[in-house]
Amino acid sequence: MDMKRRNLLKIAGMSAIAGVAAPSALNLLMKGNVQASSSAGHSDSPSDAHGEMPAEKPTGVRLGLAIDVKKFAENKGLAEKCVAACHQIHNVPDFGNPKDEIKWLWIEKFENLFPDHSHYKKNEELHQLPFLAVCNHCDDPPCVRACPTKATFKAANGAVIMDFHRCIGCRFCMAACPYGARSFNWRSPREKDANGKLKFIKDLNEKFPTRMRGVVEKCNFCAERLAENLPPKCVEIAASAQAMYFGDMNDPHSEISKVLKTKFTIQRKPALGTLPSVFYII
Amino acid sequence: MIEKALKGNQGYWTWMIFLLSIIGVGALCYVQQFNYGLGYTGMSRDVSWGIYISQFTFLVGVAAGGVMLVLPYYVHNYKAFGRITILGEFMAIAAIAMCLMFIMADLGQPTRALNVLLHPTPNSMLFWDMIVLNGYLFLNVLVGWVVLNSEAKEVPPPKWLKPFIYLSIPWAISIHTVTAMLYCGLGGRHFWLSAIIAPRFLASAFAAGPSLLLLIALILKRVSKFDVGETATQKLITIISYAALLNFFFVGLEFFVGYYSNIPGHKHTLQYLFFGLEHDGHMYNNLVKFMWISVIMGFASLALFFTPQTRKNEKTIMIACLLMFFSLWIDKGLGFVLGGFVPSPLDYVTEYYPSFGEIAITMGVWASGFLILTILYKVAISVKLAKES
Numbered sequence: 001m002d003m004k005r006r007n008l009l010k011i012a013g014m015s016a017i018a019g020v021a022a023p024s025a026l027n028l029l030m031k032g033n034v035q036a037s038s039s040a041g042h043s044d045s046p047s048d049a050h051g052e053m054p055a056e057k058p059t060g061v062r063l064g065l066a067i068d069v070k071k072f073a074e075n076k077g078l079a080e081k082c083v084a085a086c087h088q089i090h091n092v093p094d095f096g097n098p099k100d101e102i103k104w105l106w107i108e109k110f111e112n113l114f115p116d117h118s119h120y121k122k123n124e125e126l127h128q129l130p131f132l133a134v135c136n137h138c139d140d141p142p143c144v145r146a147c148p149t150k151a152t153f154k155a156a157n158g159a160v161i162m163d164f165h166r167c168i169g170c171r172f173c174m175a176a177c178p179y180g181a182r183s184f185n186w187r188s189p190r191e192k193d194a195n196g197k198l199k200f201i202k203d204l205n206e207k208f209p210t211r212m213r214g215v216v217e218k219c220n221f222c223a224e225r226l227a228e229n230l231p232p233k234c235v236e237i238a239a240s241a242q243a244m245y246f247g248d249m250n251d252p253h254s255e256i257s258k259v260l261k262t263k264f265t266i267q268r269k270p271a272l273g274t275l276p277s278v279f280y281i282i
Numbered sequence: 283m284i285e286k287a288l289k290g291n292q293g294y295w296t297w298m299i300f301l302l303s304i305i306g307v308g309a310l311c312y313v314q315q316f317n318y319g320l321g322y323t324g325m326s327r328d329v330s331w332g333i334y335i336s337q338f339t340f341l342v343g344v345a346a347g348g349v350m351l352v353l354p355y356y357v358h359n360y361k362a363f364g365r366i367t368i369l370g371e372f373m374a375i376a377a378i379a380m381c382l383m384f385i386m387a388d389l390g391q392p393t394r395a396l397n398v399l400l401h402p403t404p405n406s407m408l409f410w411d412m413i414v415l416n417g418y419l420f421l422n423v424l425v426g427w428v429v430l431n432s433e434a435k436e437v438p439p440p441k442w443l444k445p446f447i448y449l450s451i452p453w454a455i456s457i458h459t460v461t462a463m464l465y466c467g468l469g470g471r472h473f474w475l476s477a478i479i480a481p482r483f484l485a486s487a488f489a490a491g492p493s494l495l496l497l498i499a500l501i502l503k504r505v506s507k508f509d510v511g512e513t514a515t516q517k518l519i520t521i522i523s524y525a526a527l528l529n530f531f532f533v534g535l536e537f538f539v540g541y542y543s544n545i546p547g548h549k550h551t552l553q554y555l556f557f558g559l560e561h562d563g564h565m566y567n568n569l570v571k572f573m574w575i576s577v578i579m580g581f582a583s584l585a586l587f588f589t590p591q592t593r594k595n596e597k598t599i600m601i602a603c604l605l606m607f608f609s610l611w612i613d614k615g616l617g618f619v620l621g622g623f624v625p626s627p628l629d630y631v632t633e634y635y636p637s638f639g640e641i642a643i644t645m646g647v648w649a650s651g652f653l654i655l656t657i658l659y660k661v662a663i664s665v666k667l668a669k670e671s
Binding site: 098099100101102108111112113115116133142144145146147148149150151166167168169170171172174175176177178179180183184185186187188212213214215216269272273274 | 321389391392401625
């Protein structure tokens with residue numbers, strides 16, 4: 001390559017970078033979300049909302065999950081089965097104590113999942129229901145905003161996922177998540193006993209990585225299964241009882257869109273403006 | 283100049299060996315933590331930041347406190363601070379060094395720390411905190427060292443240094459503002475979600491930093507010939523008193539908002555910190571005694587500072603400085619960070635107790651900071667005394 005052409009390319013490249021980077025850098029700061037601005041752009045920035053709840057724009061794919069809590073109550077043990085299967089296929093370790101606990105999907109009571117709802121003269125049935133707690137895959141995720149290395153980010157389909165190899169373990173995302181969806185590897189989940197067997201992972205899934213100590217993890221909406229055109233594991237198990245609905249909420253013909261249109265659903269802490277993608281049918 | 287730190291009397295060396303032994307224990311514990319993981323500490327899924335991050339937050343304030351000397355001296359030409367401004371700058375260096383060590387101690391994967399630079403993420407407040415902290419460290423090393431060098435050579439500081447000195451003033455404000463923004467921008471944590479966090483941090487910083495500085499200056503007067511001077515002492519007392527009053531005023535405002543609005547989210551953490559939180563039949567109150575000790579120490583210190591007799595007496599000044607420093611250390615270095623995790627987002631209460639090793643590492647970092655401080659102060663004072671004799 002001769003020098004002139006090289007210089008020309010350099011100048012062209014530099015001006016392209018300057019022209020593209022300046023507004024997008026500003027955009028990053030204003031939107032506070034790297035992935036959202038580079039992918040389809042699922043929602044208005046908070047400043048567009050004029051003090052009202054930010055509106056969701058039906059552009060691109062946005063995966064959502066609806067959980068029919070009564071169906072879980074009718075099918076005893078179904079919720080536990082979902083949790084066990086999720087934790088098994090994702091090699092979620094069981095340390096056997098609440099201090100080190102790691103969980104992706106778990107069962108909570110109504111009052112813990114919805115602490116800002118009134119519990120006066122509580123509906124006995126409601127408070128007995130097994131509510132599944134899981135990452136909300138927010139459209140405007142506070143964890144992604146807080147992460148200093150982009151180790152957690154929003155995928156093009158709206159799922160909020162983790163790069164375990166980039167995470168520095170600062171746990172800023174855990175402080176930022178208003179749903180307590182994130183867990184930290186306080187010790188090594190790969191620890192082995194004297195016989196060389198994994199101590200904390202009973203039934204290892206060779207197809208999914210185990211984590212190392214010092215990184216954060218959480219539900220990934222089964223990104224590895226979606227890549228093979230399979231639904232998330234919990235959805236697959238709950239399908240027989242029609243207890244969970246999963247799909248693209250921006251596609252008006254998807255099953256989840258129809259369900260959300262016809263059934264009354266609630267979301268966790270909607271006032272925070274995180275726009276959760278998980279809905280509860282009660 | 284650094285060779286001046288290698289000459290000292292027996293007291294100096296005893297102090298250095300004392301610090302080094304604490305650092306040694308801390309380093310051994312850190313090796314254990316590094317090999318096991320952060321489960322070595324008392325932190326948990328619900329209380330995911332502990333005393334490392336709370337010390338870091340407090341020490342950013344100590345570092346920012348140095349500006350209370352730099353500003354009057356360089357901007358308002360307040361000559362009485364001529365002898366101690368360098369002490370403020372050097373204290374900022376030691377405090378920032380401690381901050382960086384505490385952050386490293388708190389990382390789950392410390393060997394990946396450079397990812398913050400390799401993948402710069404401007405929407406994360408931690409990215410900006412990294413920039414302002416390292417920038418402030420650089421500014422103080424540069425300004426402190428060049429000024430001291432000029433002093434040793436008995437020439438005025440070079441002109442090119444002026445912009446850096448002026449830049450360090452807003453920069454000091456920025457370090458504590460950005461540190462406050464780590465907390466006050468998190469929607470899910472009501473106690474931290476308050477616009478008054480940054481001003482409150484600054485007010486407590488401007489009391490805590492100068493308290494420590496004045497205390498050290500008065501100790502130096504006893505162990506060396508270095509004397510800060512009566513005017514500077516009295517001016518520092520005024521600064522500490524009013525900054526502390528502002529801090530207590532801001533804390534009071536938090537109480538008003540929480541208890542008058544009666545919004546549970548705004549009230550729960552204050553309830554937990556100062557009175558104990560009853561939850562599912564259990565009483566959670568492991569920080570209550572500390573918070574009240576903090577309140578009592580703070581007001582006792584203010585009483586000493588505002589009473590004419592005790593304000594003039596060096597011994598009572600030292601006691602008041604010590605009380606104020608510990609009061610604010612509990613307020614910010616304990617209550618603020620740990621309290622924010624109660625109750626958890628799922629409305630559980632988990633209490634945090636640091637582990638033995640965690641405390642040893644924390645003490646090791648503090649001792650490292652004091653080691654840096656001692657070396658820097660030794661050099662600075664040797665230069666100043668040599669010039670005057």
